[in-house]
Amino acid sequence: MEKQKDEKSGNEKLRQMSCEFNSLSRCDGSVMYSQGATIVIAAVIGPVETKTQNLCIDGSYLECNYRPKAGLPQVKERIREAAIRDVLELALLSESYPRSKMSVQVQELEDRGSMDACALNASCLAMLIGGLPMKYSFAAVHCIINEKGEIVLDPDLSEMQHQRASFTFAFDSVEGNLLLIQTKGSFKIAEFNDIECLCRAASAQIFEFYRSHLANYHGRASKETATTPMEET
Template sequence: MDVEKDKLRQMHCEFNPLSRCDGSVMYSQGATGLIGAVLGPIEVKTQNLSIDGSYLECNYRPKAGLPQVKERIREAAIRDVLELALLSEAHPRSKMSVQIQELEDRGSIDACAVNCACLAMLIGGLPLKCSFAAVHCIINEQGEYVLDPDQSETLHQRASFTFAFDSVEGNLLLVQTKGAFKIAQFNDIECLCRSASAEIFQFYRSQVAKYHGRSEATAEKAEVMET
């Protein structure tokens, strides 16, 4: 396995930067940044009503202008992952809404958008069968594997891969490929991305635990002040 870079860029998140939603997150990975927001369960239009489960709405907005074909493809990929992870039967006859706003695309935007959506759903309390994490990797002109590349590293690439895994059994929820590659290279990069996804899941756990710990401490302080 010829690897040039096997480390993820630094991750950072801020919970609930938005007030008019059930949960939101500002997520960055390197210089790539997005905001995710969720609402639900909320009232659903008759044409989307289902007695078996909730209707999932997913919208992706670019940094500027109206969504183009590439944004619609990204939106569809995010929705596919969310539909696999969402426990829709928990809230039948209702709607779950996930909104993703791109702030800055400096590489690996597809994977970052999926991770942002997962954190937003976790903090918003939407019912999930499992959490999920996406990882992007490329093969550069020298045939080396570059994990979580930034924008400059993707200018001259032979092939591109994006994988999303669930947190329970490590099943593949999303596979996107572009370019020419060998099956052995595909298998190597899947293993590399699967290993990196464990770091993302650990990041989720630490950030959510920190947020709830802070929330509990704030509530306890308020109770003390009231007494």
Template sequence: MSKKAATNAAKDKLREMQCKFNPLSRSDGSVMYSQGATVVIAAVLGPIEVKTQNLSIEGSYLECNYRPKAGLPQVKERIREAAIRDVLELALLSEAYPRSKMSLQVQELEDRGSTDACALNSACLALLIGGLPLKYSFAAVHCIINEQGEFVLDPELNETLRQQASFTFAFDSVDGNLLLVQTKGAFKIAQFNDIECICRAASAQIFDFYRSNLAKYHGRSAENDSSSTDLPMET
């Protein structure tokens, strides 16, 4: 990150991240994920039976649905849904399960800013906890340029009301390649490059969050399995 980017950054830290694994019982994997006050729940099913019209011998069919907190999906939700599907199509190892379907359902619970990135991060965690085959995990980060020209990483909703431009990036965990770039508003190429650097650095924090929470979850699962098998037998 350049010196100019560092001085321009009004807020260069992600909001607090939290997650709860498998809050839903009727799925192969689910997660309730939050960044700040933004909360999203994602659930996966698969591989499961696929309808004949969607059957492919080359790989599994991917179904992705995004639901707003209230009402029916509108254009904004359809765009968000398409972005999630695009990233999943890159990350999923679909050829591992041909003639089948993998389904992702994302439900918005609270929109308090950076929801595009939060939805993608919840989707990744749901895929990981559900055991779906991935080429790599991915992390999404949102950043804006506010009306003072400052960079604001992972902004709250009220911080985006008078923004000059907004950016959402998604990176893979292996090579750090860009999987998604969404931009809106007017900006300079130099600003784009600086914000990409800021978001790339922030994605490392999200990958660390994934690793630590998955390790804790699987550690608890192993302890539970061990305690159940070590119970003394009645005579």
């Protein structure tokens, strides 16, 4: 019985996260983000001048595009793109730059599970590193219930093949409010509540990841600027 508990607790951990900032040159900010073997690159541009048809007097227009690893976007990618846009619009402080456009581009590099959550997290980091005005940052977590009734946090592709129900939550960093809920499959209300609590706790790990890596990045940038010798005139 004790072994079963250990195995279950082992399924309640996020996969290893890593990121690389500003790997792209022709944008205002970019990040290559991974959770386990799932890899996404997100880039932001803006604020820039917008076309008349997208002009908003009291705020900025947000453009969001999601591209699959290969081929053209299908229905699944369009749904994912719409979910990302909805969360970004909630987090973006669009009033700061009226009559302008901000663009977020998300490119899937490798989908090995939990792509919806990874794409959202990459988008948040790209907005933070690109300096877009935000009300708060956000973190997304994916979780499933497998055929045995076990909860699996941040599942990989092989674990997702045996899911009975799937959940994706996104939380804001200020009050922990829910920004996104996506569910699929059959589950009980009690299971939903347990998984929400688990994902909320996991989001704290993602926010800590944001803070530590952004602090390291800005610390290195400041150090490099301070130690760069001045050119002779």
